[in-house]
Amino acid sequence: MNDIVLTSDPLPFSAAPWAAADARLGLREPAPAQAPALPISMRRRRGFTPSMADPRASVSLRDDDGVLRWNYEPPAAQVLRGRSRRAGWFGFGDLLQRFEYDDIGPNRVAQSLVALDARLTPHQGLRQWVGGALVPAPAPQPGGAQRTLLLVHGTFSNSDMWFDQLGATPAGVALLAQWQQVYGERIFAFDHPTLSVAPWLNALDLQRALRGIAGPIDIVCHSRGGLVASWLLRLAPVRVQQVAFVGSPLGGTSLASPYRLRAALDMLANIANALSLAGQAASTVFPLAAGAAGLAKVLGKTLQLGAALPLADAAVALVPGLASQQRITDNAETRALFDDRWLVQPRFAVVSADFEPNLGEPAWKFWTRFRNPGLQLANLGADIVFPGANDLVVDTGSMGFLGQPAQGKPELLSLGKTATTFHTNYFRDEAVVAFLARFGRGA
Numbered sequence: 001m002n003d004i005v006l007t008s009d010p011l012p013f014s015a016a017p018w019a020a021a022d023a024r025l026g027l028r029e030p031a032p033a034q035a036p037a038l039p040i041s042m043r044r045r046r047g048f049t050p051s052m053a054d055p056r057a058s059v060s061l062r063d064d065d066g067v068l069r070w071n072y073e074p075p076a077a078q079v080l081r082g083r084s085r086r087a088g089w090f091g092f093g094d095l096l097q098r099f100e101y102d103d104i105g106p107n108r109v110a111q112s113l114v115a116l117d118a119r120l121t122p123h124q125g126l127r128q129w130v131g132g133a134l135v136p137a138p139a140p141q142p143g144g145a146q147r148t149l150l151l152v153h154g155t156f157s158n159s160d161m162w163f164d165q166l167g168a169t170p171a172g173v174a175l176l177a178q179w180q181q182v183y184g185e186r187i188f189a190f191d192h193p194t195l196s197v198a199p200w201l202n203a204l205d206l207q208r209a210l211r212g213i214a215g216p217i218d219i220v221c222h223s224r225g226g227l228v229a230s231w232l233l234r235l236a237p238v239r240v241q242q243v244a245f246v247g248s249p250l251g252g253t254s255l256a257s258p259y260r261l262r263a264a265l266d267m268l269a270n271i272a273n274a275l276s277l278a279g280q281a282a283s284t285v286f287p288l289a290a291g292a293a294g295l296a297k298v299l300g301k302t303l304q305l306g307a308a309l310p311l312a313d314a315a316v317a318l319v320p321g322l323a324s325q326q327r328i329t330d331n332a333e334t335r336a337l338f339d340d341r342w343l344v345q346p347r348f349a350v351v352s353a354d355f356e357p358n359l360g361e362p363a364w365k366f367w368t369r370f371r372n373p374g375l376q377l378a379n380l381g382a383d384i385v386f387p388g389a390n391d392l393v394v395d396t397g398s399m400g401f402l403g404q405p406a407q408g409k410p411e412l413l414s415l416g417k418t419a420t421t422f423h424t425n426y427f428r429d430e431a432v433v434a435f436l437a438r439f440g441r442g443a
Contacts, residue, residue: 011096018097018289021294028099032055056103058073068266068366069266070296116195116298121153123159128187147186147216147218148183151190153192155194155223155321162427171434198333200337217239223423243349247393248399250398251399252398253326254327254386254387256325267385268288274366285424288393338403355391355418
């Protein structure tokens with residue numbers, strides 16, 4: 001079911017990202033051939049229709065005064081029993097998009113995250129860039145002094161993003177050609193699950209995959225991939241000479257705060273919608289839309305999305321890949337990552353940005369509801385996700401964090417305030433591409 005309802009002053013809405021997310025993730029599931037029979041007392045209620053026997057739950061996107069909100073709706077039979085009405089589980093605002101699916105309770109979250117990872121990152125393991133395409137990598141063979149380039153993607157993503165993004169601009173194409181000249185066929189990309197597994201476990205898998213490489217390694221990592229690379233340096237004596245962190249939540253991200261997860265899912269939906277309306281490439285919008293929709297489906301019941309009652313979003317602990325990225329003072333994984341010198345001390349580089357959208361565009365009307373540190377109105381306090389500068393996904397101040405004392409002093413490219421470069425399109429920015437080209441030659 002895909003309903004779009006317009007009002008006299010409708011929120012600009014783009015259905016394209018959600019159609020793409022549904023096609024990849026299978027968000028909408030078919031109704032069973034035979035619905036379970038309901039008690040005769042329920043079937044005799046006024047207004048009963050056969051559709052009320054549908055055992056599927058749903059998540060929907062609704063327009064709440066110009067802001068997209070996720071809303072969980074339990075199976076219709078539960079509504080008939082009156083449970084949902086007392087909990088406040090009813091849609092607010094105008095319905096824009098709905099996905100029906102078999103209900104997912106807390107006992108199924110772990111297996112659902114594994115399935116979600118398999119759809120977001122279908123080719124897990126080490127892949128190799130050969131002849132202009134990524135192919136499954138054989139066990140790497142020792143190459144003596146020959147250098148290897150390793151690319152590590154971020155949350156909701158996979159290694160195709162490197163070549164989709166770099167292949168979209170002349171500067172990016174030139175960087176790919178430079179990499180091929182320097183590294184030959186020793187360009188590898190590590191595909192890893194980003195939700196069901198913590199970054200340090202990804203790093204152990206990566207270390208195992210790199211055992212055959214004896215020569216020096218350069219790493220370029222994006223977003224959460226920076227945590228995977230950091231854990232690799234922390235735990236394994238690999239021959240890494242250079243690491244470039246691009247938009248990486250080295251000190252965590254406020255988006256993964258345990259008390260802001262519901263607001264974060266709403267914010268990601270609004271960002272994906274705004275970027276789509278602004279004509280951004282599908283490859284830059286899809287990770288945000290798919291990640292928000294996928295997690296809304298998996299966690300809808302647990303988080304009680306759209307419920308009237310307040311809820312502490314402790315459900316973030318059920319998502320290991322997010323829990324590792326919490327930007328809080330007592331994040332045990334961040335503390336463990338930086339509480340000692342890493343086994344490997346390479347040359348570091350950091351790329352950061354502070355995205356500031358054009359608030360004159362109607363699609364960005366929602367922005368001050370999620371990021372306005374000077375606004376103290378109580379009714380907006382629960383919405384605010386980022387307390388300061390960010391690139392839509394990661395706090396800018398977190399991107400250059402290398403511990404206290406720091407593991408090293410990075411070479412820094414700060415894009416400062418920008419209305420064009422954000423978390424999922426760094427590699428389309430000519431300044432970023434030029435920086436990576438210089439960094440690679442500096443070994």
